[in-house]
Amino acid sequence: MRVRNVFQQCILCKKEPAISLEHMIPECIGGRLAVSILCTKCNNYLGSTLVNGIRQDPSIRLAVRNLRGEIPELFERVENGQEYYGRDSQGRLGKCTYKDSTFRVKACKDTDGSIWLDTYRGISDIRKILKRDGLTEKQIDEEIRSFVAQENDVEMHLSNSTKVIKRPVCDLFPSLQGFYLDERFAVLLAYEYLSLILGNSIFDGGLDFVRAFIMEGKSSENIIIERLHGHHYGSWHKLYPEFLDEKAVINIRLFEWLCFKVHLKKVSIKGQERVYIEDLKNKKTLFADSLEEAKKNIYYTMY
Ligand SMILES: [Zn+2]
Incomplete structure (x- = not known):
């Protein structure tokens, strides 16, 4: 699934045109939603440094192993x-x-x-x-x-x-010898999803410190990443933001079990708390307008 290009420039370097199609959640773990938000240079750089190693992450490997019966194709791919x-x-x-x-x-x-x-x-x-x-x-x-x-x-x-x-x-x-997912990967996912929600406002919210963290690994006291675990594995990924006073929290759940909460502090951004789900079993990309709607199972698909 592709979302129309709404960005004039790459959301990371803010210089080059955003012409490179990027999977919001990496395709190798079942992400279907693809958006043009990055330039080719940034996309290649992130691919080689943060995204390509995801298949080796022990958490991902254990997840697909546990879900082999439900999502056999994804098990084979990973x-x-x-x-x-x-x-x-x-x-x-x-x-x-x-x-x-x-x-x-x-x-x-x-x-x-x-x-x-x-x-x-x-x-x-x-x-x-x-x-x-x-x-x-x-x-x-x-x-x-x-x-x-x-x-x-x-x-x-x-x-x-x-x-x-x-x-x-x-x-x-x-063998589970791979590296655990880089925290920058979680922030990248959070930032990319925020961009999808905020559109061109992503350039106005004082988020340069987030870009510097993703591209240069420059730490900031305004970024806090919590790594948590769910109670069991599920054949879906889910992303949703919460916009609070001077703070945004982006919730990421991969295979239901692997969870990140990315806190971005001292930011003045507000947007729709839209929930995005990749249903891996039924191969569907779903959205809900809010967490409440998602809880009531009110989803829509976007093409
Ligand atoms: Zn770029």
Whole structure:
């Protein structure tokens, strides 16, 4: 879904034309609402510094894992190419990659000097090892045939110096080594949504300190970011602002569970407290005119 361009200039640098289409919530986690609010330069910069790493964030990965049954496509999109740990029947840990809906063992050396290989993709490596061990092509073909037919957990000698054991890998779990979402990402999301609500008034509200925080990481006592957690996971994202006296609070909930409250203090901005929802299961972008309307389930879609 695209919203008509209402901005003359980029909402961040205020210099270049706002021609670059930006997803309000990143597309990789199901955001559908796209708006022209940034220039190409700012959009590229934010993509490489704040937004592109979002798929690696452990909170996001755990959320899509929990919601896999409800939103399987999004699980595939976020998890494709990601790293997992798996355990073999002896309790040893190895690394795997989730690719095209399949887990593949990553080739690596274990502490005892043995090598982990994926049973099917590792065959070319086994061939090289057997060639090094001095076997002929014919012998190698025979050994590989016996290896493919071999049962799990049975030791097998392929040559005088190489033995293999096929072990099933189970208890697969995401490695969760990624960085947590940068706080600047939460402020960026908050600021972009404010822009959508305020239109060109976003340039008048004394918000330069917010732009400096997003673009340069320049901290300000007037920005407070609370990171909270909901009670459970849900297949939706939600954003809504609250305009108070000399303060705006932008509420962000990703997968219902991951919540940020971005407080912008000493600002004189007022606008409609419009609620924006990305319904991930039904692939719909919804809006409500206020939190009260949202509570009564009065939403509308915008095209
Ligand atoms: Zn810009």
